[in-house]
Amino acid sequence: MSTxxxxxxxxxxxxxxxxxxxxxxxxAFKAAPRLIARAKDMHYYTPDGRAVLDGTAGMWxxxxxxxxxxxxxxxxxxxxxxxxxxxxxxAHPKAFELASRVAALAPGDLDHVFFCNSGSEAVDTALKIxxxxxxxxxxxARTRLIGRERGYHGVGxxxxxxxxxxxxxxxxxALLAGVDxxxxxxxxxxxxxxxxxxxWGAHLADELERIVTLHDASTIAAVIVEPMSxxxxxxxxxxxxxxxxxxxxxxxxxxxxxxxxxxxFGRLGHAxxxxxxxxxxxxxTFAKGITSGSVPMGGVIVRKGIYDAFMRGPMHVVELFHGxxxxxxPLACAAGLATLDLYRDERLFERAHKLxxxxxxxxxxxxxxxxxxxxxxxxxxxxxxxASRPGEVGKRAYDAMDKAFHQENLVIRAAGETIxxxxxxxxxxxxxxxxxxxxxxxxxxxx
Ligand SMILES: Cc1ncc(COP(=O)(O)O)c(C=O)c1O
Numbered sequence: 001m002s003t004x005x006x007x008x009x010x011x012x013x014x015x016x017x018x019x020x021x022x023x024x025x026x027x028a029f030k031a032a033p034r035l036i037a038r039a040k041d042m043h044y045y046t047p048d049g050r051a052v053l054d055g056t057a058g059m060w061x062x063x064x065x066x067x068x069x070x071x072x073x074x075x076x077x078x079x080x081x082x083x084x085x086x087x088x089x090x091a092h093p094k095a096f097e098l099a100s101r102v103a104a105l106a107p108g109d110l111d112h113v114f115f116c117n118s119g120s121e122a123v124d125t126a127l128k129i130x131x132x133x134x135x136x137x138x139x140x141a142r143t144r145l146i147g148r149e150r151g152y153h154g155v156g157x158x159x160x161x162x163x164x165x166x167x168x169x170x171x172x173x174a175l176l177a178g179v180d181x182x183x184x185x186x187x188x189x190x191x192x193x194x195x196x197x198x199x200w201g202a203h204l205a206d207e208l209e210r211i212v213t214l215h216d217a218s219t220i221a222a223v224i225v226e227p228m229s230x231x232x233x234x235x236x237x238x239x240x241x242x243x244x245x246x247x248x249x250x251x252x253x254x255x256x257x258x259x260x261x262x263x264x265f266g267r268l269g270h271a272x273x274x275x276x277x278x279x280x281x282x283x284x285t286f287a288k289g290i291t292s293g294s295v296p297m298g299g300v301i302v303r304k305g306i307y308d309a310f311m312r313g314p315m316h317v318v319e320l321f322h323g324x325x326x327x328x329x330p331l332a333c334a335a336g337l338a339t340l341d342l343y344r345d346e347r348l349f350e351r352a353h354k355l356x357x358x359x360x361x362x363x364x365x366x367x368x369x370x371x372x373x374x375x376x377x378x379x380x381x382x383x384x385x386x387a388s389r390p391g392e393v394g395k396r397a398y399d400a401m402d403k404a405f406h407q408e409n410l411v412i413r414a415a416g417e418t419i420x421x422x423x424x425x426x427x428x429x430x431x432x433x434x435x436x437x438x439x440x441x442x443x444x445x446x447x
Contacts, residue, residue: 016030016033017030025398032402032406034402034405034406035047036052038067039054039062039066039067040066040067041065041066041067041068041424041426042054042065042066042423042424042426042427042428042431043066044066044411050409051409052405052409052410052411053409053410053411053431053434053435053438054066054411054423054424055404055410055411055412055413055421055422055423055435055439056411056412056413056420056421056422056423057293057422057423057424057425058293059288059293059413060230060261060262060267060288060289060422061287061288061289061292061293062292062293062294062424063265063266063267063288063289063292063293063343063348063424063425064292064339064342064343064346064348064424064425064426065292065424065425065426066424068292068338068342070338070341070342071291071292071294071335071338071339071342072294073338074334074335074337074338075294075295075331075334075335075338077334078094078330078331078333078334078335079331081330082330083330083331084329084330085330087323087324087325087326087327087328087329088323091328092328092330092333094328094330094333094334094337095115095328095333097333097337098113098115098328098333098336098337098340099112099113099115099328101336101337101340102286102290102299102301102336102340103301105271105272105340106271106272106274106284106301107272107274107275107280108280108303109280109303109304109305110274110280110281110283110284110301110302110303111301111303111304111307112301112302112303112304112306112307113299113300113301113302114129114299114300114302114320114322114323114327115297115298115299115327115328115332116297116298116299116300116323116324116326116327117296117297117298117324117326117327117329117332118154118287118296118297118298119153119154119259119261119285119286119287119288119298120153120154120155120156120159120298121154121156121298121324122154122259122261122285122286122287122298122299122300123153123154123156123158123159123162123224123259123261123285124154124156124157124158124159125285125298125299125300125322126222126224126257126259126283126285126300127145127158127162127222127224127257128158128322129283129300129302129306129320129322130145130221130222130255130257130282130283131143131145131221131222132310132320132322133221133255133306133309133310134221136309136310136312137309139218139253141218141219142218142219142220142221142253142254143178143219143221144178144179144180144215144219144220144221145158145161145162145176145178145179145180145220145221145222145223145224146162146179146180146181146182146208146211146220146222146223146224146254147161147162147163147164147179147180147181147182147223147224147225148162148164148181148182148183148184148185148224148225148226148229149164149181149182149183149184150164150165150184150186150229150232150235151163151164151165151181151184151224151225151226151229151232151259152164152165152168152226152229152230152231152232153224153226153259154261155168157172157175157176158176160172160175161175161176161179162176162179162181162224164181164184164232165231165232178219180211180214180215182204182205182207182208182211182223182225183204183207184229184232184235185201185204185229185235185237185238185241186201186229186235187200187201188373188374188385191238191374191376192373192374193364193367193374193375194236194376195360195364195377196236196356196360196377196378197236197237197238197239197378198236198238198239199238199239200238201237201238201239201241202238202239202240202241202244204238204241205241205242205244205245205248206244206248208223208245208248208249208254209248212248212252212254217252217253217254220252220254221254221255222254222255222256222257222282223245223249223254223255223256223257224257224258224259225237225242225245225257225258225259226258226259226260226261226262226263227242227258227260227263227268227273227274227276227277228262228263228267228268228273228378228379228381230262230263230381230420230422231262231415232415232416233376233383233385233415233416233418233420234376234377234378234381234382234383234418234420235376235383236376236377236378237277242258242277242279243277243278243279245279246279246280246281249282255282255283255306256279256281256282256283257281257282257283257284257285258272258273258274258279258281258283258284258285259285260272260273260274260284260285260286261285261286261287261288261298262288262422263379264284264286264287264288264289264290265286265288265289265290265339265343265349266289266343266348266349266352266425267289267352267379267380267381267422267425268352268378268379268380268381269349269350269352269353269356269379269380270349270353271349272284272286273379276379280303282302282303282306283300283301283302283303283306284300284301285298285299285300286298286299286300286301287299289339290332290336290339290340291332291335291336291339292335292339292342294335294339295329295331295332295335295336296326296332297329297332297333297335297336346426348425348426349425351425351426352379352380352425353379355380355427355429355432356378356379356380358429358432359377359380359382359432360377360382362432362433362435362436363375363377363382363384363421363436364377365436365440366384366436366439366440366443369440369443369444370443370444370447371386371387371396371443371446371447372384372385372386372443373385373386373387380422380423380425380427381420381421381422382420382421382422383415383418383419383420384418384419384420384421384439384443385417385418386400386417386418386419386443386446387417388417393416393417394414394416394417396417396446397414397415397416397417397418397419398414399446400412400414400419400442400443400445400446401413401414401419403442403445403446404438404439404442407442407445408438408441408442409438410435410438410439410442412439412442419439419442419443421435421436421439423435
């Protein structure tokens, strides 16, 4: 019989070794850690008390700002009232309330909500619903899924299969079978330094027709795209591109999924980007901003016709064999409700919309700085492409991110060789100035 103790007698406090950081160069991080101990509103605080301006809303998620009192209070109250209720065969009242509130924000007849815990789970859920939907309607041959080059849909096998970022795919085997990709919509030659949606590129939606011709519509289940590709470095949809995709999908009976994990909850000045573009997709995936990053949560909003297609068969039989232990977790629902109240009461989506021109102007002021090849912006997002140093792709933007944190007290994001800025929606005009002034100094420092 083993006599090993349940826990080691001495834990090693503050040892950096055991933690394997996600999407992070671990050795470089552990040599010079960027540690955050607290946060409030627009700022982080390091363990030694340095205030650091948050230029990225965490990771596109703390849209209402950090540690907002009503959200904190709602989480605390729910933790004391209901830690957990089974997600299958049982439910708690706040799950219904939050689903209704989310559905009310979504356009058209997108009025049923399936909850999960992250953007990756939301994407895999949406892809599974698409396949099952065609199946229950007797079109089981519709199994192909279409994504887009440079798309990011999280890290589940479904998400990386339809995604189009090579480093996220290349080490992980054959992925899902029967996936095809639309071309990326970015072309620097035609679009450099566009404010908002570029004029050039709507015709790239017609590539879907080519894919339909290749495979036949009867084999295609769904198309999934981000209205604005975020993780690949802020690529707004070209003008007219998304409506064109909608028309082609309708023509061929293909479901259209908008992955709004980033663009949902105000990032582009609306509850969902679908509203900005006047397009009603068949499903919307969301996460991040639903709780302003405070508790993990994701979900899929589906059109009434999709939900209804499953509501058949004997009453006691499960209609969709899918779900998670923590679907609609009580703490996440409480945080979500408090977050949606804040968005409404402080009119934060309208605020993002109003700030967009000021933001775009400030972003474009970086044009002409050393190594700046392109700047893109839409809503409260900006992507600044830098020229790579010879043989070191990504190193300049990485150094910029590191210097911004340690020397300028600013958090920015490095996506490949792109600097990305996406502040909380409570950002003030003064903080926008401060953010881009700091970013300018950093860009000069890594020249
Ligand atoms: C468009 C999109 N989909 C899915 C995801 C994955 O979300 P998560 O990291 O919560 O799994 C992300 C994350 O950034 C995203 O931007």
